[in-house]
Amino acid sequence: MAVTVAPAADRVTPPRVDPPRPVRTRHFVRLKLRLMGNNLRGQAWRISLFVLGVCCGLWYAVTGFVLFALPALADEPAWALPMAGIGGGLLVLGWLLLPLVFFGVDESLDPARFALLPLSRRTLVTGLFAAALVGTPAVATLVATAGLVVTAGALGGWSAALVAACGVVVGLFVCVAVSRAVTSAFATMLRSRRVRDLAAVLLALLAALLGPAQIAVINAAGRVDLDAARTVARIVGWTPLGAPYTAGVDAAEGRAWAAAVKLLIGAVTLGALLWWWSRSLESAMVGAASGGPAGGRSVPGGAVAQLFPRLLSWISRDRYGALVAREARYWWRDARRRSNLISIAVIGVFVPVMVNVGSRGMVDGGDFDASPTVLSGSMLFVGTLAALTLANQFGFDGSAYAANMIAGVPGRVELRARAVAFSLYTVPLLLAVSVVMVFFLREPAWFGVAVGSLLASYGVGLAVNMYLSILGAYALPETSNPFAINTGAGIARSLLGFVAILATAVLGVPVVVATALLGDLWLWLALPVGAAYGTGAALLGAYLAGDVLDRRMPELLLTVTPRR
Amino acid sequence: MNRSAPAALALRGLVKRFDTKVAVSGLNLDVPVGSFYGLLGPNGAGKTTTLSMAVGLLRPDSGSAWVLGHDVWASPLQAKQLLGVMPDGVRLFDRLTGPELLAYHGLLRGMDPAVVDQRARELLDVLALADAGRTLVVDYSAGMKKKIALACALLHSPRLLVLDEPFEAVDPVSAALIREILQRYVGNGGTVIFSSHVLEVVERLCTHVAILAGGIIQRAGTLDEVRGDRSLEEVFVEVVGGRTATGEELAWL
Ligand SMILES: Nc1ncnc2c1ncn2[C@@H]1O[C@H](COP(=O)(O)OP(=O)(O)OP(=O)(O)O)[C@@H](O)[C@H]1O
Ligand SMILES: [Mg+2]
Numbered sequence: 001m002a003v004t005v006a007p008a009a010d011r012v013t014p015p016r017v018d019p020p021r022p023v024r025t026r027h028f029v030r031l032k033l034r035l036m037g038n039n040l041r042g043q044a045w046r047i048s049l050f051v052l053g054v055c056c057g058l059w060y061a062v063t064g065f066v067l068f069a070l071p072a073l074a075d076e077p078a079w080a081l082p083m084a085g086i087g088g089g090l091l092v093l094g095w096l097l098l099p100l101v102f103f104g105v106d107e108s109l110d111p112a113r114f115a116l117l118p119l120s121r122r123t124l125v126t127g128l129f130a131a132a133l134v135g136t137p138a139v140a141t142l143v144a145t146a147g148l149v150v151t152a153g154a155l156g157g158w159s160a161a162l163v164a165a166c167g168v169v170v171g172l173f174v175c176v177a178v179s180r181a182v183t184s185a186f187a188t189m190l191r192s193r194r195v196r197d198l199a200a201v202l203l204a205l206l207a208a209l210l211g212p213a214q215i216a217v218i219n220a221a222g223r224v225d226l227d228a229a230r231t232v233a234r235i236v237g238w239t240p241l242g243a244p245y246t247a248g249v250d251a252a253e254g255r256a257w258a259a260a261v262k263l264l265i266g267a268v269t270l271g272a273l274l275w276w277w278s279r280s281l282e283s284a285m286v287g288a289a290s291g292g293p294a295g296g297r298s299v300p301g302g303a304v305a306q307l308f309p310r311l312l313s314w315i316s317r318d319r320y321g322a323l324v325a326r327e328a329r330y331w332w333r334d335a336r337r338r339s340n341l342i343s344i345a346v347i348g349v350f351v352p353v354m355v356n357v358g359s360r361g362m363v364d365g366g367d368f369d370a371s372p373t374v375l376s377g378s379m380l381f382v383g384t385l386a387a388l389t390l391a392n393q394f395g396f397d398g399s400a401y402a403a404n405m406i407a408g409v410p411g412r413v414e415l416r417a418r419a420v421a422f423s424l425y426t427v428p429l430l431l432a433v434s435v436v437m438v439f440f441l442r443e444p445a446w447f448g449v450a451v452g453s454l455l456a457s458y459g460v461g462l463a464v465n466m467y468l469s470i471l472g473a474y475a476l477p478e479t480s481n482p483f484a485i486n487t488g489a490g491i492a493r494s495l496l497g498f499v500a501i502l503a504t505a506v507l508g509v510p511v512v513v514a515t516a517l518l519g520d521l522w523l524w525l526a527l528p529v530g531a532a533y534g535t536g537a538a539l540l541g542a543y544l545a546g547d548v549l550d551r552r553m554p555e556l557l558l559t560v561t562p563r564r
Numbered sequence: 565m566n567r568s569a570p571a572a573l574a575l576r577g578l579v580k581r582f583d584t585k586v587a588v589s590g591l592n593l594d595v596p597v598g599s600f601y602g603l604l605g606p607n608g609a610g611k612t613t614t615l616s617m618a619v620g621l622l623r624p625d626s627g628s629a630w631v632l633g634h635d636v637w638a639s640p641l642q643a644k645q646l647l648g649v650m651p652d653g654v655r656l657f658d659r660l661t662g663p664e665l666l667a668y669h670g671l672l673r674g675m676d677p678a679v680v681d682q683r684a685r686e687l688l689d690v691l692a693l694a695d696a697g698r699t700l701v702v703d704y705s706a707g708m709k710k711k712i713a714l715a716c717a718l719l720h721s722p723r724l725l726v727l728d729e730p731f732e733a734v735d736p737v738s739a740a741l742i743r744e745i746l747q748r749y750v751g752n753g754g755t756v757i758f759s760s761h762v763l764e765v766v767e768r769l770c771t772h773v774a775i776l777a778g779g780i781i782q783r784a785g786t787l788d789e790v791r792g793d794r795s796l797e798e799v800f801v802e803v804v805g806g807r808t809a810t811g812e813e814l815a816w817l
Contacts, residue, residue, distance in 0.1 A: 302681030303663035304671065322671035326657060326664075333659040333700070400655040402621055403716070407672040408644035478655075554623040561654075 028127030064144025072154035085233025088245025156252025164248020327421030387461025412546030452530025459534020463541025570633035605776035648722030
């Protein structure tokens with residue numbers, strides 16, 4: 001810092017100050033690296049999580065690399081186009097959907113923090129974009145798609161390899177830009193009072209896209225047909241999804257003009273995405289309205305009457321009732337919880353429905369045989385996913401949880417109330433799933449099995465996630481973006497989710513086994529037994545985990561309090 | 565602490581270490597019943613850490629805290645019944661409206677719904693928050709958030725109020741109002757301990773003060789004992805030992 005101290009004698013002349021140095025993209029990258037480093041400092045478990053994340057990323061990167069390079073390695077040039085087109089398209093689609101639905105985006109460089117700095121929009125967007133490229137997922141994607149360069153090089157020599165390399169870089173940029181632009185746009189929409197519900201519906205539709213995608217993949221994997229794959233890849237190759245990734249193949253097969261046009265498509269897409277992102281960034285920077293009900297007018301009725309939603313008028317006006325009422329309101333009012341609820345609900349509901357019903361329709365007359373056991377198994381999955389939403393239930397509250405500690409709410413009451421409030425949304429949903437499934441399978445007699453399995457797995461899942469939410473809680477950043485997570489939290493989230501799913505599945509399997517073994521008798525018994533099993537498990541979970549919570553309240557508060 | 569008249573709040577040997585930094589190192593403090601206690605200290609002295617340990621939000625590495633003879637960490641339920649707390653740097657359940665938040669706190673404390681309704685209405689009126697209507701607390705201004713947090717702490721008429729920086733960000737009229745509310749509360753036999761950086765308010769309100777610096781109580785006692793015949797500011801500066809004038813630096817300002 002070369003700030004010169006003005007001599008006391010000539011106070012009249014203004015002190016000399018160096019002209020500000022321009023902010024460059026590398027400053028953002030350095031800032032991001034520094035934030036990642038500080039985040040790891042002195043905390044062994046964070047470091048091990050980080051290492052684990054890098055290992056996972058490496059695993060995916062190597063697998064992807066081998067797959068993309070396979071046409072060259074196995075000397076099957078005809079497969080180059082399908083691999084690049086379909087594989088690349090799926091990759092972009094994954095970058096579009098997964099942050100929205102599962103993982104969130106690492107927004108450790110929160111745009112709102114730059115609001116006061118004199119930065120042009122261009123500097124800010126390029127800087128934040130460059131910082132977004134720093135991270136395990138982006139690096140893993142780059143390494144994986146580098147396999148395309150190998151393929152193109154083997155087929156078409158150096159020039160094709162060069163084109164493929166350009167395509168791979170542009171493709172990575174498109175992937176990262178699409179994830180940023182879409183999450184940021186949704187965050188803006190979910191904040192706005194006017195289009196909030198529209199955004200919820202859109203989000204649900206996008207999440208539901210995972211269903212058909214899954215069917216398509218399963219289907220395609222079932223019958224691998226080179227010609228069909230080439231046709232699909234050719235079409236995808238001309239959309240922004242596959243264009244940058246197929247450019248190398250075109251160059252190798254001697255269509256230089258096609259390669260050039262495809263790179264151009266990629267670049268234009270990138271520009272458009274960045275422009276879109278910069279628009280929603282602006283609104284993210286000028287602060288967040290909550291999107292709650294409009295102020296001003298006061299409501300009739302006392303304070304207590306206002307706390308309880310009308311549908312909850314049957315709940316007692318005491319500590320337990322207040323907890324349930326507040327949680328019920330929060331699942332609706334908090335953008336983060338809402339988006340969680342929506343996406344998990346849609347995935348948990350539509351995917352199994354479509355897989356069950358869809359695969360039956362497509363393999364008509366084939367060896368697919370709908371049976372109560374299959375139904376029970378898929379319902380196990382739905383119930384497990386529904387309960388998984390609670391895996392970080394205290395993280396949603398953040399430091400606000402201190403209020404419950406100060407009031408001395410016992411752990412058991414706390415957990416029971418939270419589970420009940422969440423079930424107010426999920427249980428009707430689960431019942432609806434059962435009805436839909438039974439309707440599509442045209443087997444009304446299986447209704448009991450469907451509901452019984454759902455309730456059993458959901459109840460068991462609640463119990464498992466109660467434990468997890470206490471022992472494996474992590475802080476969510478206090479930003480206006482409900483999809484934002486801290487660096488490393490994505491890995492923690494997947495890891496904990498995996499543990500929860502595994503534990504729930506193990507505990508829920510008896511219901512499936514009973515369905516398989518007990519035959520027709522179970523069709524009648526499934527509903528009462530499953531409901532009792534689920535309810536019992538949830539109550540027992542709340543009872544046992546409540547003790548753990550009572551002992552660990554201060555530690556829990558510390559872990560869910562975001563460090564600012 | 566089984567004397568005939570236990571202190572409203574007694575802290576014994578509290579220690580808290582964050583990683584390498586010792587935030588509070590062996591702190592002892594007695595807050596007599598009926599006192600109006602001011603806790604002073606420079607930024608980072610450990611006031612928030614101390615008060616958090618005293619009310620059961622942060623587990624001390626060692627030491628204990630007693631509220632009217634109940635150990636906060638051994639029998640938290642009895643202690644917390646007697647406590648009203650306004651923490652600093654902690655969010656409220658701010659996706660609720662003001663009245664909803666008050667109702668929530670009241671019912672959590674096991675109060676009768678009719679009483680909650682009546683007290684909530686009075687508190688909102690007095691603190692000039694009734695006009696906010698259906699605005700969510702997250703959309704309140706900083707001062708309004710302080711006021712609703714104070715209302716939440718007062719609602720169940722606790723025996724001991726622990727307030728972390730209650731006068732930060734509130735306007736002069738509201739500050740006067742809060743002062744009057746607290747004075748009336750102490751007049752009716754309650755005890756208040758609060759941290760503050762506003763020495764005039766402390767001098768005007770408090771019967772007792774403690775000055776905390778570097779994680780240790782440097783001075784504690786009645787207001788007159790601590791300040792002697794000087795002003796509180798002079799004593800504070802002397803104890804804390806910070807610089808009060810800038811030298812050659814900052815000439816570019
Ligand atoms: N969660 C934490 N992790 C690490 N260090 C912490 C944490 N909380 C507080 N500290 C450290 O403990 C010390 C005391 O902090 P504390 O918040 O108690 O100060 P304070 O007296 O309330 O200051 P202020 O007047 O600014 O509110 C500070 O040096 C702070 O850096
Ligand atoms: Mg403080």
